[in-house]
Amino acid sequence: MKFLKRNTVKMLAGAIVAMSLGVSAPFAQDSVSAAQDAIDSIEPVLSYDTAYNLQLAIQKYEAIAAAGGWEPISRGSYGLKLGKSQGHVRGIRRRLMASGDLDPNLRLSDEFDADVDAAVRLFQARHGLRLTGVLDQETFITMNVPVQEKLNQLRLNQARVQELVPALADQYIVVNIPAASIEAVSNGTVERRHTAIVGRIDRPTPILQSKVHQINFNPYWHVPKSIIRRDIIKYMNDDPQYLANFRIKIYDGNGEELEPSSVDWKTEEAVQYSFRQEPGAENSMGHVKINFHNKHAVYLHDTPQKSLFGQNRRFHSSGCVRVDDVDQLVSWLLQSNGEWDQNAVDAAFESGERLDVSIKNPVPIITTYITAWANREGVVSFREDIYQYDAQGRVALASD
Structure with missing residues (x-):
């Protein structure tokens, strides 16, 4: 995990709070790392403090709404970036000042300078967008979301957090689906944060609470019936060598064992059989599968498709959750087992041998849907309502 530079965060996040009060505050020179540092907090997205932090964020956005909110930025702002100079930049400056991303004491010039560049990147970081500094399509659309919609989002997520915090233990894992992110938390502090791949819109990752109880090294993949029906049959019709490959x-x-040629792939005959992928480089589980009891047959796992972790929108799975740097999460989970340090985990990966390890002290896991949160420094983050649970006004999400 890339832990934040604490001084940088205090400066930048403090700047946000100061800006909302009309007080000037300095920005870091490196706008990319500063923007990222502002959100990479050691504070969990879900914790006892989160509800309080959200209440402060709600008060801040209520004040913004009472002051008239922000005006939509014009179409002429689209594509603007550092070095540009035109009248539309004034609208961008006003918008960023209103939300506290840009110092309101700066003059309203037509210049897209380093201050505006840093503010745009901070806005992008807070909304889970690519840190380009450019008014690209996603940034343009997100900046034009009305303040009242943001306020409603904060209130809804505060209610969700309040429902969840009574279930928290000293140690737990949170999978936040809209952020496609995983946090491993101990004593109120994020000890590891991992990029994740979660379920796509038509195959969402379920909301649940359970305990991680077992690690499968170099596992077989037992293909779910839903994937046989939706995917395998199609793949075999496109390429009869798919299963062999x-x-x-x-x-x-x-x-x-049956020969693939004995199955009628023009029908759904295949669904009545069991499909198992052998351990190895091609295995969809990668080197490890992390098990927790649930009725949805989902789990955390490695993947051979590492390139997907570099994407901004990481909603590609069929419901299970793929984990970047999964070996480090496995080592964290096996701390209570004593002999399983990072070297032992890496050796098990490299051996390619099948091995199942029970976790001596099962670790609680929560998969949840938090699209807005804040930390104690005053940095407020938002994510896209990918499954439309916010639009439905859902507070009490289904759990296992």
Whole structure:
């Protein structure tokens, strides 16, 4: 995990609070790292303090709304970036000043200077956008979301957090679906933060609470019936060598292996059989599967598709959650087992051998849906309502 530079965060996040009060505050020279540092807090997205921090954020956005909110930025602002100079920049400056991303004591010039560049990147960081500094399409659309909508989002998420905090333990894992992020928390502090791949819109990651109880090193992948029906049949019709190429075997009800050629791929016959992918480089589980009891048959796991972690929108799975730097999360989970340090975990990965390890002290896991949160420094973050739970006004999300 990239832990924040505490002084930088205090300066930048403090700047946000100061700006909302009309007080000038300095920005870091490196606008990219400063913007990222402002949100990479050691504070969890879900904790006992989060509800209080959200209440302060609500008060801040109520004050913004009472002052008239912010005006939409004009279409002429689209595509503007550092070095540009034109009248539309004034609208960008006013918008960023209103939300506290830009010092309101700066003059309203037509110049897209370093101050505006830093403010745009800070806005992008707070909203989970690419830190380009450019008024690209996503940034343009997000800046034009009315303050009242942001305020409603904060209130809804405060209610969600208040429902969840009674279930928190001293140590737990949170999968925040809208942020496609995982936090490993101990004693109120984020000890590890991981980029994740979560369920796409038509195959959402379920909301649940459970405990991580087992690690499968170099696992088999038992293909879910839903994936056989939705994907495997199609792939085999497109390429009859698909199963062979990915080392997936078919078994009947008696455990006897079948030849792919014996299955009628023009029908749904395949759904009645079991499909198992062998351990190895092609395995969809990668080197490890992290198990927790739930009725949805979902889990955390490694993946051979590492490039997906570099994407901004990481909603690609069929419900399970893929974890970047998963070996470090496994080591964290196995702390209570004693002998499983980072070297032991890495050695198990490299061996390629099947091994199941029970966790001596199962760790609580919560998969949840938090689209707005704040830290004690006053930095308020938002994420897209990818599953439309905010639009539905859902507070009490289904749990396992």
